[in-house]
Amino acid sequence: MNVRVVLFAKPRELVGQPNIDLALPAGATAADAWSQLSTRYDLGPLPRSFRCAVNSEYAGWDDPLKDGDELAVIPPVSGGAVGQRRGIVTLRDVPLDPTAIAEGIRTDADGALVVFQGIVRSHSRGKQVRALVYEAYGSMAIKQMEHIADEARQRWPILDLAIVHRTGTLHVGEVSVVIAVAGSHRGEAFDACEWLIDELKHTVPIWKKEVYSEGEAWIDDRP
Numbered sequence: 001m002n003v004r005v006v007l008f009a010k011p012r013e014l015v016g017q018p019n020i021d022l023a024l025p026a027g028a029t030a031a032d033a034w035s036q037l038s039t040r041y042d043l044g045p046l047p048r049s050f051r052c053a054v055n056s057e058y059a060g061w062d063d064p065l066k067d068g069d070e071l072a073v074i075p076p077v078s079g080g081a082v083g084q085r086r087g088i089v090t091l092r093d094v095p096l097d098p099t100a101i102a103e104g105i106r107t108d109a110d111g112a113l114v115v116f117q118g119i120v121r122s123h124s125r126g127k128q129v130r131a132l133v134y135e136a137y138g139s140m141a142i143k144q145m146e147h148i149a150d151e152a153r154q155r156w157p158i159l160d161l162a163i164v165h166r167t168g169t170l171h172v173g174e175v176s177v178v179i180a181v182a183g184s185h186r187g188e189a190f191d192a193c194e195w196l197i198d199e200l201k202h203t204v205p206i207w208k209k210e211v212y213s214e215g216e217a218w219i220d221d222r223p
Contacts (some may be wrong), residue, residue: 001026001067008135009075010218024065028056031061033168034070036147049076049220053205056140072137074205076220088162089145091136092097096164102180105160112186114193118177120170124219127212132170137205141165147200152181155195156188161194165206182209 005020012018015037022036029050049120050086052059058074065071088104104113118134147165152161162180170176179196183189200206208219 001028001065003028003065003067004070004138005033005037006070006072006099008073008137008205009076009209011043011073011075012135013121014043026171029062029064030059030071033065034061034073036118037073050074051204053140056137056143059060072140072205074137075207077201077203077205077207087149088164089142089149090163091138091141091165091167093168096166096176097179098177098180101162101178105162105180105182107159109183109184110159110182111184112182112189114181114183114186114189116179116193116197117175118197120172120174120176122151124174124210127214128173129210130213131172132176133209134165134167134170134176134213135207135209136165136167141204141206144204145200148152148196148203151199152196156183156192158183158188158192159194161196163200165200165204167206169205179214185194 001024003024005022007015007018016115019144020037022033024033025091031046034046035187050062053074054069098115098117102113106113122129146192149161149163150159158181160182165177181189210217210219
């Protein structure tokens with residue numbers, strides 16, 4: 001059977017291309033696909049922190065694959081659509097306007113509007129930062145962002161929300177992510193906003209490379 005393997009961040013750089021087509025025996029698992037890929041490109045053992053997705057859904061490494069599947073190798077992540085009172089959930093490759101995003105979900109029925117902005121800072125890990133590069137597994141990232149948006153609505157009586165993340169190269173001072181939550185009261189809006197940024201950094205397949213004045217590195221921001 002034939003399986004397409006999709007790579008991101010450091011594994012993509014090591015292999016030198018984002019997609020690899022593998023011929024695997026019937027009943028082969030995601031781990032078997034990694035083993036073949038690793039043998040071909042000398043990637044070493046499967047890192048314990050890596051996850052995988054099959055056809056844009058998180059899966060287990062021991063799950064069997066089928067002919068025509070798309071297997072995505074998910075390194076540790078770094079930390080849509082628009083509808084009436086359904087929020088804004090999207091990736092953008094252009095500069096973000098936090099005020100416009102927040103105004104896109106605010107109405108006169110809201111008693112509180114909490115907005116979080118992630119900003120590219122000039123120093124990290126004792127090094128001077130020149131830029132950040134964000135890479136996303138687009139279709140799956142949007143699906144996971146919509147999932148955490150729906151879960152936030154179930155956890156708190158919020159009225160609307162926005163989750164917008166940049167991709168591409170960002171310079172110091174630029175906004176990388178905006179999360180806005182509208183609610184009747186400030187407590188639930190604050191709590192939902194904090195939970196959303198934490199979940200986004202833990203579960204959404206978006207990777208961050210820090211570009212320093214000397215050198216660069218892909219960053220795993222998970223605890």
